[in-house]
Amino acid sequence: MTARDIKPCPQNDADPLLISYLDAIVALTCQREALGLTTSLIDSLCQHVRAERFRLLAVSNLDRNDELDGSNLQGAVVRDWLEPLSVPVPIRYDQDLLACARTKNRISRKLPGMKGRRLILPIMGVGHVTAMLVIEGMRAVGGEDEVLARLLQIFSNQLYLLSRNELDGLTGLHNRQSFDERIKHLVLSAGHRDRRAQSYVAAQQNCLALFDIDHFKMVNDKFGHLYGDEVLVQFARLMSRAFRHQDMMFRYGGEEFAVVLIGIAPEASVPVLDSFRRSLEAYEFPQIGCKTVSIGVACITPGESVDTTINRADKALYHAKLNGRNQVCCYEALVAEGKLAPVTVATGDIELF
Structure with a gap:
């Protein structure tokens, strides 16, 4: 047709x-x-x-x-x-x-x-x-x-x-299906630039950040899922205020969120993400009080697979959670400091998550 x-x-x-x-x-x-x-x-x-x-x-x-x-x-x-x-x-x-x-x-x-x-x-x-x-x-x-x-x-x-079909019904952010499609498009087209806007975005140095609300299960267990949902909604609103219009924000799953930072190098992304972390730490949720978040970030590298990019950001997030939570960890910095073993490049189209 x-x-x-x-x-x-x-x-x-x-x-x-x-x-x-x-x-x-x-x-x-x-x-x-x-x-x-x-x-x-x-x-x-x-x-x-x-x-x-x-x-x-x-x-x-x-x-x-x-x-x-x-x-x-x-x-x-x-x-x-x-x-x-x-x-x-x-x-x-x-x-x-x-x-x-x-x-x-x-x-x-x-x-x-x-x-x-x-x-x-x-x-x-x-x-x-x-x-x-x-x-x-x-x-x-x-x-x-x-x-x-x-x-x-x-x-x-x-x-x-x-x-x-791309929005999460609770938070209004893009959902996991949208994340899978957009991050794949961005990674596969990274480094290739033409006159179209999407290629312009892909040609920038971009980063993927993964967020995990610390001890979120305790909120649901102590206060109930209604209060837990309210935390997720307010968390999404704080994200929308903290990040730019061009950055891509997603509810990754459960209490996990993701942001693609457009045109920002890994080292420059840490203070941006830490500013959000501090604003969340200072925010008081009704009945619940303050919550914190652990964040892992990694560079979206041209020519590498989606799996590799996600795995690197996830490794940085896991390191943040294992080492006290409520912090931002950058994959590239952790590798350079010898605190994290490099993630080998994944091949093929097998999804890790």
Whole structure:
């Protein structure tokens, strides 16, 4: 089946923008590749919409109340979706972006010195704006606004469908299935760079960190699973605040979590992870009090297997737990200090976990 077999609206069957983008969606949805959908969206726009510049801005740092009603977005930031290492910009610095996120309506304005107009279109999540498409210097030919609105509706629907099966129902982080797929993609493509965003991420020096909440079983045994679940939820929220938008966060299993730190070398990841460890240690969970976490981190090395990467991070985590818990251990540093034997490179596709 191709996009030409999908007829979203009879009067627009032949619209080249929708046809080209739907073709990409059919292929990429099968791959469960959300970043691929975003790059295909921009590619389709570049080919069929006359404008000076396209930007896809993700909205983050939202509190729960902001997500529900959009009444207070002053603390939210926007980042370039296709540039993982882009600097976050407070949304309040751009009143048009702020208005779009609040009203959930498109904003069109003719800016001084710009040929054409600036069009901002909201991309909806569940009840709130998760991203915005910004088209600068757009020169209207006729009918683009309607086509763009329908295109973004398709785009947001596809992202939602992809995310439903990738998120952990309790914490809202990506689940273990998503972890397996994404870490495999990142490891296999590490060191290979092309113009697409996912290859840009893969070309950076990235690290895998594994987290294990210390003595979590005691929480369930003493207070019950309801309080244990609350610890997991709050732990995930602390992670979301501590790490960057481009970092990939997962519930790895039970009380175990994982983060892929994008563009950070192993030695630089330790203070970042230790900052999170200290913030968790200082946080008081209702009825339970304070909890600690043990963390192991290892570099994602180009050309090596997924199993090897996970095994190295797991060895560092195990070392942290055996030597007092509540600490961050880096695999590369432990090997250099002679405290840990090197993990031999695994071959083949056999999963260790």
